[in-house]
Amino acid sequence: MSVLSHSENISVILSIGLMLIAARLFGEFFRKLKMPLVVGELIAGVVLGPSLLGYFYPNISTIIFTQNDHAAIALSGIINISIIMLLFVAGMELNLSLIRQQGKAAFSTSVFGLIIPLAMGFAIGYFGYNLFGENSTDKIAFALFIGTSMAISALPVIARTLLDLNLFRTKVGSIIITAAMFNDLIGWILFSVIIGMLKGSAHHSLLFTLFYTIGYALIMLTVGRFFIDKSMPWAEKNFSWPGGFLSLSLGLAFLGAAFTEYIGLHAIFGAFIIGIAIGDSVHVTEKMKDNVSQFVTNIFAPLFFVSIGFKVNFVNHFDLQITLLVLILAIVGKISGAYLGAKLGGLSNKESLAIGFGLNARGAMEIILAILALQAKLIGEDLFVAIVIMAVVTSVLAGPMLNWLLKPKANSIETN
Amino acid sequence: MSNKELTFQKIAIAIAFSPRCEAMVAEAKLLQQTFNSQLVFAHVGKKSLQEEQYLKHLIHRFNLEGNATSIIWEEGDPVEKILQICQEHKIDLLVAGALEKEGIIKHFFGGISRQLSRKAKCSMLMLTEPKIHPTGFKHLVVEGTDHPKTEYTIAKAVEIARAFRSISIDIIQESDESKLALIRSEEFKEKEADDHKEALHKEEDEKLEEILRCTDCGELIINTERIEGKPGYVISKFSRDKEADLLILNSPDKPMNLLDRVFPHDIEYALSDLPCNLLIIHTKDSD
Structure with missing residues (x-):
């Protein structure tokens, strides 16, 4: 068995240590500026990577993010695992019962907040294919990806904003959270279909990809969820707890990930669905979920977000036209869709607009979606940079816009 | 009464x-x-x-x-x-x-x-x-979740407890922390998150206190308790553990169908395995 040499070992360990510290320092700085932590982590990568530091001092940059052949492969493996765990945690945060309980307003907001940006993204991605730079030649998969990336929302960013503005328990707050969860669920299912289309085009048709995706999701969320729920009390009784939950849940996540990768879907989809199934168990407390979440979001997520800045040169690949196009498409599609849905659900103009801006925040999920699309060669680096900028801008915009639209009336808005 | x-x-x-x-x-x-x-x-x-x-x-x-x-x-x-x-x-x-x-x-x-x-x-x-x-109902467990129907449900529960001269009545506030968990992991310091949680709980506690102040409880001794977990499941488990003989819940907000049994929530947890007798209270205007 080949192993990393002494120097390669040091390279990997050094990279992990430096990336974690850089991510924390930048993250905390941006948090103080009232921006999501993920923005800081991402900018840490951009500042320390080839876009800035690496341009002037490439040697220092390669110490932080090793380019050493074997060490780089090892680091890449760790980062891939990070994405799987991130999606697992995102799945655990999805509350299926909240989606099931949604009322008329939340339902119409969820549906229109998904369909309108999806349709707009698909149409412009398909007919305006050339406007987005060099991307995959599979026009349908590309257009579907643009639609999906426009439909997704960032739950943690939204939740924080709502709490800051004292809107968390209002009708508007509940609708935003429920619709974001619904959009994420459908968004990741769609993305899995797209990746399956790309990966599987040589092996199986679109119909099979759809069948595998929906079949896996349905079986895991019904039969799988049932068995997971029933086995939790047994595990709690026989394993050390909550340590046992940490290894059991992540173990199941990796098994799910391996399975979906094996059947031609992306590994992240397997982990995401397992996350939903585990998170829905009545025996899994928020404290237990929090243990897994802290471990993943503070160790693995920063590694992933910093690594993005090292993989792509944000300065060279910044294209104003593509960035503006993506930004406008994202904002117009999401806000108009959610606004229409909320209006149809009986909300006022201001409330509907606020819901639109709340759901417009894309955050970390959008960035994960974009990096996976880049890895799958579905999109080029120019479009990737544009999507990352869009994710940051929409996340930063959500708070002030919600504040502007609702703050004076925050206390008078009907509570749930 | x-x-x-x-x-x-x-x-x-x-x-x-x-x-x-x-x-x-x-x-x-x-x-x-x-x-x-x-x-x-x-x-x-x-x-x-x-x-x-x-x-x-x-x-x-x-x-x-x-x-x-x-x-x-x-x-x-x-x-x-x-x-x-x-x-x-x-x-x-x-x-x-x-x-x-x-x-x-x-x-x-x-x-x-x-x-x-x-x-x-x-x-x-x-x-x-x-x-x-x-023998009537001696140990009652009642839903005390922050919901517009809760006030009516508690009023009815108190009437029933007084009519049957019940020994105990526990009002349970089920605390579904899943929404709060969204921000705890990434964006907040632990104390900040706890402060937010405490503020939300305080708001709910005050509402419940107000409901109880406005309800004619007579000599009844009412215990209130907050339990974290999935609504419906938590109160069901509490009723079973406490060997209650009547669990009183709000009526569902919308008609339940097969999907609600496949992806259970709230009252469906109680219906899937009844911990004791179950009373579902419909408010007069919920029709």
């Missing part, structure tokens, strides 16, 4: 001529006496002389004959017919026997009493162990 307040003016009892039929009539008698209500015995199925005589015999045995009692026989779909009877006779409380747990197929497709509980537009009492010598 004064019986004249008529907590449940008209009570319908779904009769199935099962081995528990006699116990159901006995329970009906106790309810009638306690709430001074009118009783409607409803049976859906072909009318047979034997069953008719048996029901009349039970009514006679429990001294229920008179203007305050009526019997309705219908043929057709039991659920639809009983719901129709409830609507036509302006029933306030529907009473039916129910197994604690149903087989998996029956659970998903719904036994009669569970189907009734999901569709009834009036309050419904599901008796898991009706007794020939009923």
Whole structure:
């Protein structure tokens, strides 16, 4: 068995240590500026990577993010695992019962907040294919990806904003959270279909990809969820707890990930669905979920977000036209869709607009979606940079816009 | 409490001529006496002389004959017919026997009493162990979640507890922290997240205190408790652990269907495995 040499070992360990510290320092700085932590982590990568530091001092940059052949492969493996765990945690945060309980307003907001940006993204991605730079030649998969990336929302960013503005328990707050969860669920299912289309085009048709995706999701969320729920009390009784939950849940996540990768879907989809199934168990407390979440979001997520800045040169690949196009498409599609849905659900103009801006925040999920699309060669680096900028801008915009639209009336808005 | 307040003016009892039929009539008698209500015995199925005589015999045995009692026989779909009877006779409380747990197929497709509980537009009492010598409800567990229906539910629960001279009444605030967890992991310091959580809980506690202040509790000793976990499941588990004899919940906000059993939430957790007798309170304006 080949192993990393002494120097390669040091390279990997050094990279992990430096990336974690850089991510924390930048993250905390941006948090103080009232921006999501993920923005800081991402900018840490951009500042320390080839876009800035690496341009002037490439040697220092390669110490932080090793380019050493074997060490780089090892680091890449760790980062891939990070994405799987991130999606697992995102799945655990999805509350299926909240989606099931949604009322008329939340339902119409969820549906229109998904369909309108999806349709707009698909149409412009398909007919305006050339406007987005060099991307995959599979026009349908590309257009579907643009639609999906426009439909997704960032739950943690939204939740924080709502709490800051004292809107968390209002009708508007509940609708935003429920619709974001619904959009994420459908968004990741769609993305899995797209990746399956790309990966599987040589092996199986679109119909099979759809069948595998929906079949896996349905079986895991019904039969799988049932068995997971029933086995939790047994595990709690026989394993050390909550340590046992940490290894059991992540173990199941990796098994799910391996399975979906094996059947031609992306590994992240397997982990995401397992996350939903585990998170829905009545025996899994928020404290237990929090243990897994802290471990993943503070160790693995920063590694992933910093690594993005090292993989792509944000300065060279910044294209104003593509960035503006993506930004406008994202904002117009999401806000108009959610606004229409909320209006149809009986909300006022201001409330509907606020819901639109709340759901417009894309955050970390959008960035994960974009990096996976880049890895799958579905999109080029120019479009990737544009999507990352869009994710940051929409996340930063959500708070002030919600504040502007609702703050004076925050206390008078009907509570749930 | 004064019986004249008529907590449940008209009570319908779904009769199935099962081995528990006699116990159901006995329970009906106790309810009638306690709430001074009118009783409607409803049976859906072909009318047979034997069953008719048996029901009349039970009514006679429990001294229920008179203007305050009526019997309705219908043929057709039991659920639809009983719901129709409830609507036509302006029933306030529907009473039916129910197994604690149903087989998996029956659970998903719904036994009669569970189907009734999901569709009834009036309050419904599901008796898991009706007794020939009923003793009423001594230990009550009541939903105290922050919801517009809770005030009415608590008021009804207090009326029932006073009428039955119950020993204890526990009001449970189920705390679903899943939404708060969204921000705890990434964006907040632990203390910040705890402060937010505390502020939200305080707001809920104040609302509950206000409800209890406005409710005539008499001599009743009411315990309030907050438990973290999935709404519906948490209160169900508490009732079982405390060996309560009546769990009182708000009616669901919208009609439940098969999907709600596949992806259970709230009341479906209680219905999937009844911890004790279950009373679902419908507010008058929820129709």
